[in-house]
Amino acid sequence: MSLSNVDVTAAIIIITATWFIVQSIKSTSLSNKLLPLVSIVVGVIVSIAYSYFIVKSSALGQDIFLGIISGFGASGLDDTFSDSISGIVNSVISGFSSNVENQASTETDSSDSVSSDTNTTK
Incomplete structure (x- = not known):
C-alpha cells in the first residue's frame, strides 16, 4: 500500500460524505459515545464504495x-465545529451579559450620586 497514490480530492470527498452521513445518524437515538466508531465504519464503507463506483479500481487495503x-477526520471535524461554535457563542453571550451588568451597575451608581447631590443642595 502506497500513500502516494491517495488522491487529496477523494479524501476530502470521503471525509465530507462521512461527516454528512454521521450527522444524519447522530439525529437518531444512538448514543453519542458510539459516534466515533460509527464514523470509522461509515468512512470505510464510503471509501470502498467511492473507489469501486467512482474510480473503478480496487485497492482494498x-x-x-x-x-x-476519513472516519477519524469526520469525527474530529464534528468535534472542532461544535466546540468552536459553542465556544464563540458562549464567549459572545458572556461578554454581552457582563457588559450589560457593568452598564446597569454604572447607571445605578450614577443615579445614586445624582439623587444624593440633589438632596444636599436643597
Missing part, C-alpha cells in the same frame, strides 16, 4: 486505511 482516516 488502501481503501480501508483511507476510510479509517
Whole structure:
C-alpha cells in the first residue's frame, strides 16, 4: 500500500460524505459515545464504495486505511465545529451579559450620586 497514490480530492470527498452521513445518524437515538466508531465504519464503507463506483479500481487495503482516516477526520471535524461554535457563542453571550451588568451597575451608581447631590443642595 502506497500513500502516494491517495488522491487529496477523494479524501476530502470521503471525509465530507462521512461527516454528512454521521450527522444524519447522530439525529437518531444512538448514543453519542458510539459516534466515533460509527464514523470509522461509515468512512470505510464510503471509501470502498467511492473507489469501486467512482474510480473503478480496487485497492482494498488502501481503501480501508483511507476510510479509517476519513472516519477519524469526520469525527474530529464534528468535534472542532461544535466546540468552536459553542465556544464563540458562549464567549459572545458572556461578554454581552457582563457588559450589560457593568452598564446597569454604572447607571445605578450614577443615579445614586445624582439623587444624593440633589438632596444636599436643597
